[in-house]
Amino acid sequence: MSPSTDKAPAHFKTMAQANVPQGRKGKHQQIVAIILKDLDKLQDGSAIKIPLADLAESKENVRSALNRATRKAGRMVATASDASFLYIWNVSASGESPQSSD
Numbered sequence: 001m002s003p004s005t006d007k008a009p010a011h012f013k014t015m016a017q018a019n020v021p022q023g024r025k026g027k028h029q030q031i032v033a034i035i036l037k038d039l040d041k042l043q044d045g046s047a048i049k050i051p052l053a054d055l056a057e058s059k060e061n062v063r064s065a066l067n068r069a070t071r072k073a074g075r076m077v078a079t080a081s082d083a084s085f086l087y088i089w090n091v092s093a094s095g096e097s098p099q100s101s102d
Contacts, residue, residue, distance in 0.1 A: 028057060028065035035066060039077060039090055047089035052081070059086045 038048050055062055063079055066088070070077050076091040 026065060028062060031055065031057070031062055032065050032069045035062075035088060036069065036073075036075075039075075039088065042090055044090075044092065047080075047087045050086045050088070052084055052086060055086070062086065 035048065035050070042048060052059055059081055063086070066077070066079070078089055078091050080087045
């Protein structure tokens with residue numbers, strides 16, 4: 001018998017490598033893209049305020065996804081949260097946080 005015909009069947013299905021999706025397009029991509037666009041328009045000294053109830057995922061998962069995206073882009077942002085909101089702002093070179101305007 002030939003060794004090529006005695007192979008055990010594969011445990012998983014196969015597909016052409018050309019059809020394999022490239023890049024990471026996780027489930028957080030949409031919210032992270034929206035946050036980054038809002039941060040691009042944000043004035044110095046301001047933060048965006050996202051209601052936690054509006055997030056489809058946990059704030060921890062959104063923060064992690066945002067952290068990956070900002071590190072990849074070489075951006076510096078900071079986050080904070082309370083029981084109701086996730087706050088995100090751009091960090092300036094001096095590392096200042098936004099001033100309270102309440």
